[in-house]
Amino acid sequence: MTDRSEAILPTFDDVIVAHERIKPYIHRTPVLTSRFMNELTGAKLFFKCENFQKAGAFKVRGASNAVFGLSEAEAAKGVATHSSGNHALSLSYAAGQRGIPCHVVMPNTAPEAKKAAVRGYGGLITECEPSTSSREAVFAEVQSRTGANFVHPYNDPRVIAGQATCSRELLEQVEGLEAIIAPIGGGGMISGCCLTLSRLAPKMEIYAAEPEQADDAYRSFKAGRIIADDAPVTVADGLKVPLKENTWHFVSRYVTDILTASEEEIIEAMKLTWQRMKIVMEPSCAVPLATILKNPATFRGKRVGVIITGGNVDLDKLPWMNG
Amino acid sequence: MTDRSEAILPTFDDVIVAHERIKPYIHRTPVLTSRFMNELTGAKLFFKCENFQKAGAFKVRGASNAVFGLSEAEAAKGVATHSSGNHALSLSYAAGQRGIPCHVVMPNTAPEAKKAAVRGYGGLITECEPSTSSREAVFAEVQSRTGANFVHPYNDPRVIAGQATCSRELLEQVEGLEAIIAPIGGGGMISGCCLTLSRLAPKMEIYAAEPEQADDAYRSFKAGRIIADDAPVTVADGLKVPLKENTWHFVSRYVTDILTASEEEIIEAMKLTWQRMKIVMEPSCAVPLATILKNPATFRGKRVGVIITGGNVDLDKLPWMNG
Numbered sequence: 143m144t145d146r147s148e149a150i151l152p153t154f155d156d157v158i159v160a161h162e163r164i165k166p167y168i169h170r171t172p173v174l175t176s177r178f179m180n181e182l183t184g185a186k187l188f189f190k191c192e193n194f195q196k197a198g199a200f201k202v203r204g205a206s207n208a209v210f211g212l213s214e215a216e217a218a219k220g221v222a223t224h225s226s227g228n229h230a231l232s233l234s235y236a237a238g239q240r241g242i243p244c245h246v247v248m249p250n251t252a253p254e255a256k257k258a259a260v261r262g263y264g265g266l267i268t269e270c271e272p273s274t275s276s277r278e279a280v281f282a283e284v285q286s287r288t289g290a291n292f293v294h295p296y297n298d299p300r301v302i303a304g305q306a307t308c309s310r311e312l313l314e315q316v317e318g319l320e321a322i323i324a325p326i327g328g329g330g331m332i333s334g335c336c337l338t339l340s341r342l343a344p345k346m347e348i349y350a351a352e353p354e355q356a357d358d359a360y361r362s363f364k365a366g367r368i369i370a371d372d373a374p375v376t377v378a379d380g381l382k383v384p385l386k387e388n389t390w391h392f393v394s395r396y397v398t399d400i401l402t403a404s405e406e407e408i409i410e411a412m413k414l415t416w417q418r419m420k421i422v423m424e425p426s427c428a429v430p431l432a433t434i435l436k437n438p439a440t441f442r443g444k445r446v447g448v449i450i451t452g453g454n455v456d457l458d459k460l461p462w463m464n465g
Numbered sequence: 466m467t468d469r470s471e472a473i474l475p476t477f478d479d480v481i482v483a484h485e486r487i488k489p490y491i492h493r494t495p496v497l498t499s500r501f502m503n504e505l506t507g508a509k510l511f512f513k514c515e516n517f518q519k520a521g522a523f524k525v526r527g528a529s530n531a532v533f534g535l536s537e538a539e540a541a542k543g544v545a546t547h548s549s550g551n552h553a554l555s556l557s558y559a560a561g562q563r564g565i566p567c568h569v570v571m572p573n574t575a576p577e578a579k580k581a582a583v584r585g586y587g588g589l590i591t592e593c594e595p596s597t598s599s600r601e602a603v604f605a606e607v608q609s610r611t612g613a614n615f616v617h618p619y620n621d622p623r624v625i626a627g628q629a630t631c632s633r634e635l636l637e638q639v640e641g642l643e644a645i646i647a648p649i650g651g652g653g654m655i656s657g658c659c660l661t662l663s664r665l666a667p668k669m670e671i672y673a674a675e676p677e678q679a680d681d682a683y684r685s686f687k688a689g690r691i692i693a694d695d696a697p698v699t700v701a702d703g704l705k706v707p708l709k710e711n712t713w714h715f716v717s718r719y720v721t722d723i724l725t726a727s728e729e730e731i732i733e734a735m736k737l738t739w740q741r742m743k744i745v746m747e748p749s750c751a752v753p754l755a756t757i758l759k760n761p762a763t764f765r766g767k768r769v770g771v772i773i774t775g776g777n778v779d780l781d782k783l784p785w786m787n788g
Contacts, residue, residue, distance in 0.1 A: 172495070193743045413780055420516045420745040420776035453743035457736055462780065 149391045152303035154341040157334075160303040161310060164206040167239050168307075171195050173315045178418045183434050184442040188316045192308060193423045193453025197235040197263060199228035200308050200331060200451050204301030208293040209236040211300055217242050222290035224270075224281050226252040226260075227380055228452050229295035234265030245290050247281045255456060296330030297386035305334030312447050313342055321441065323430040324449035326350035326359045326400065327381035329389030331451060336396035347398040349440075351429040353378045353408060359385055360400040363393065377405055377461040380426040380452065401440075403432035409461045411435060424452045425461055472714045475626035477664040480657075483626040484633060487529040490562050491630075494518050496638045501741045506757050507765040511639045515631060516746045516776030520558040520586060522551035523631050523654060523774050527624030531616040532559040534623055540565045545613035547593075547604050549575040549583075550703055551775050552618035557588030568613050570604045578779060619653030620709035628657030635770050636665055644764065646753040647772035649673035649682045649723065650704035652712030654774060659719035670721040672763075674752040676701045676731060682708055683723040686716065700728055700784040703749040703775065724763075726755035732784045734758060745776045748784055 174189045192200035209221055220243035223233050230246045237244035246265045248257065249272035257267055270280035285292060294301065308331065309322060322339065324331045332350045339346050352359050356374030362385055370384035385393060393400075403411070412428035415421065427450045434441050434448075497512045515523035532544055543566035546556050553569045560567035569588045571580065572595035580590055593603035608615060617624065631654065632645060645662065647654045655673045662669050675682050679697035685708055693707035708716060716723075726734070735751035738744065750773045757764050757771075 198743065416745050416780055420521065422739050422743040422745055457739055457783070458785065460780070460783075463786065 149387045150299050151388060151391060152299040152306070152337060154337060156299070156303035157306040157310060157338060160203075160207040160300075161307040163210050164203055164304060164307065167196065167206045167210070167236060168202055169195055170311055173312065174419060174421070176419050179431075184438055185434065186445045187434070187448050188312070188319065188446065189419070189448050189450050190308065190312045191421065191450050193421060193427065193450050195452070197228070197232045198452055198454040199232060200305060200449070201228040201232035201295070202235055203307050204298070204304030204330060205229065205232035205293060206236040206239070207304030208291070208298060208300040209233070209240050209242070212291055216291055219289040219291065220244060221293050222247070222281070222285055222288065223293050223295065224248070224277055225295050226256050228454055230260050230265060231263055231454065233293055234260055234263035238264040243288070243290070245284050245288055247277060247284060249277070253456075259454070296328035296333075296383070297388045299388060301330055302333045302337060302388060302392075305330050306337040307334070308449065309335040309338040309447070310342070313338070316445070316447060318445050319343070319346060319447050320444040321347035321349060321398075322447040322449070323349040323351055323434065325378065325381055325426045325429045325451055326352050326393070327426070328383040329359065329385045329393050331449060332397065333389045333392035335449075336392035340396050348396055349430075349433070350393065350397050350400045351433040352400055352402050353381055353429060354402045354404050356382050357402050359393065360402050362390070363397065363400045366394070378408055378424075378426040378429055380424060381429065401433035401437055403429055403436055407432040407436060413462055421450070422453045422455060423450050424455050427451050472710045473622050474711060474714060475622040475629070475660060477660060479622070479626035480629040480633060480661060483526075483530040483623075484630040486533050487526055487627060487630065490519065490529045490533070490559060491525055492518055493634055496635065497742060497744070499742050502754075507761055508757065509768045510757070510771050511635070511642065511769065512742070512771050512773050513631065513635045514744065514773050516744060516750065516773050518775070520551070520555045521775055521777040522555060523628060523772070524551040524555035524618070525558055526630050527621070527627030527653060528552065528555035528616060529559040529562070530627030531614070531621060531623040532556070532563050532565070535614060539614050542612040542614065543567060544616050545570070545604070545608055545611065546616050546618065547571070547600055548618050549579050551777055553583045553588060554586050554777065556616055557583055557586035561587040566611070566613070568607050568611055570600060570607060572600070576779070582777070619651035619656075619706070620711045622711060624653055625656045625660060625711060625715070628653050629660040630657070631772065632658040632661040632770070633665070636661070639768070639770060641768050642666070642669060642770050643767040644670040644672060645770040645772070646672040646674055646757065648701065648704055648749045648752045648774055649675050649716070650749070651706040652682065652708045652716050654772060655720065656712045656715035658772075659715035663719050671719055672753075672756070673716065673720050673723045674756040675723055675725050676704055676752060677725045677727050679705050680725050682716065683725050685713070686720065686723045689717070699731075701731055701747075701749040701752055703747060704752065724756035724760055726752055726759055730755040730759060736785055744773070745778060746773050747775045747778050750774050
């Protein structure tokens with residue numbers, strides 16, 4: 143899939159419908175502030191804590207919107223995806239809430255803990271070899287056998303509309319925000335921010351934060367076309383995937399800038415957040431704070447919304463352990 | 466000091482005064498719930514999150530009450546304590562808020578990180594040898610040199626009245642609580658619960674949770690007199706200290722029962738809370754959940770307040786790392 147594929151875009155009406163639809167299945171997550179972090183950065187930071195979200199991440203918003211938007215006939219066949227991360231958990235959770243099957247194709251090399259987590263939410267795992275060709279073949283087989291509805295982790299307009307409810311809530315919770323910053327991987331969350339803010343707060347700056355070692359979105363943004371990396375290596379393992387046409391549409395039009403941080407800066411910011419704010423969050427969520435600390439002049443004096451995207455972390459493999 | 470020393474007891478009026486006095490310097494911390502934890506335990510748990518408290522622990526309540534209750538003349542000479550834990554941080558924070566010196570006597574063997582944390586809050590450290598005799602000699606010297614007001618970590622009536630504001634808040638935040646559970650070390654927090662609840666909710670059950678490996682409060686409770694251990698070893702390092710006459714007064718009269726948990730159970734409960742509730746808390750805070758899981762019949766079906774006492778943990782030395 144390239145940036146020449148035709149984008150299928152959600153509208154802001156879809157966001158309103160999504161928000162009504164998913165409300166029974168998600169938390170309206172709290173917004174935390176920290177005097178320490180404000181003094182450190184010179185900004186006024188408002189942390190939107192999707193680590194406290196159902197299934198541990200914002201992904202449940204988009205997954206629930208897709209699942210609960212299906213007709214009865216569609217729903218009966220279930221949903222399917224390929225993911226070994228938060229999307230797999232979230233889709234399994236949402237399907238469980240509707241009482242329909244969720245098929246998840248995962249590489250047989252995925253850690254046992256991740257498989258157990260997906261199964262814990264009721265997901266039905268089919269294993270594939272750890273290659274794109276095997277994943278596609280196995281996924282095609284699962285889908286043709288079950289007729290399940292494919293819910294892409296981020297390039298699906300239903301998913302983008304669902305993720306857009308996060309920034310909509312944040313606007314309701316905090317007055318006078320001047321900027322928002324979120325991590326960027328495939329671009330689902332950032333696209334949701336763009337969709338909401340371009341309608342409700344068009345002057346607000348939108349920053350995407352990315353690991354230097356997986357900076358395909360940064361390079362795409364500068365080049366004006368999607369550049370995909372093969373196999374980036376970063377502790378922020380939720381952010382390795384490339385942009386696709388639907389998310390590129392939003393990123394290329396509405397994002398103010400993409401900022402990057404090194405692995406060391408990400409780990410330092412993650413540790414600092416755990417120490418000072420006492421919250422458990424994934425390495426991906428630390429990328430925004432790392433870039434704020436790296437670019438103080440961009441944020442100083444501003445009221446900035448910071449999306450903490452998820453809290454599903456392997457406590458036995460924290461990034462500062464083996465470093 | 467034995468249980469025959471004369472207790473100097475705070476009253477509930479002292480709690481009301483303390484609460485007014487310290488409000489500008491503390492957070493009204495949130496109460497979190499978790500469907501997962503409720504299903505796991507069969508109880509309805511309400512977690513009072515003092516890990517989000519100023520200086521990272523409930524101890525700031527008692528410390529602030531002591532500091533802001535001093536006359537101008539007393540305050541000018543500052544405050545002093547011996548502690549290498551949360552009380553040292555909290556007293557330093559509170560003294561800093563009032564703009565007075567805080568002298569902290571710490572063993573020269575204390576980890577550099579703890580010294581740095583106390584200094585970070587403005588505390589003035591005087592080191593002693595790691596023995597009781599050295600600590601007492603050095604502390605006496607500091608106090609006679611400075612005239613500073615001694616604020617004991619838990620046996621001070623001003624401190625107990627301050628800690629009592631925590632359960633008072635919890636009663637305001639959650640209706641119909643039937644039991645409360647908190648970790649017990651020296652007994653400051655539990656005494657505060659007793660002081661508040663014996664007045665406001667005398668039928669509520671009060672449970673204290675203690676590590677098996679530092680179960681001096683449990684044994685004291687069963688024996689009817691203070692039994693102090695010499696040097697208990699537990700991951701719950703905030704709970705090693707013994708009861709003293711003021712806290713024994715409350716514990717012996719108002720506590721329903723003292724429950725204990727093994728090191729493994731404590732670590733498992735700590736990890737579970739981090740994983741499912743996404744909050745950073747100290748090992749001590751996991752003791753209540755560990756004992757609830759161990760004694761399900763005691764709590765099943767009840768609305769239970771659980772005090773999460775603090776979040777100051779060394780991320781480089783998590784208890785499941787070296788195990």
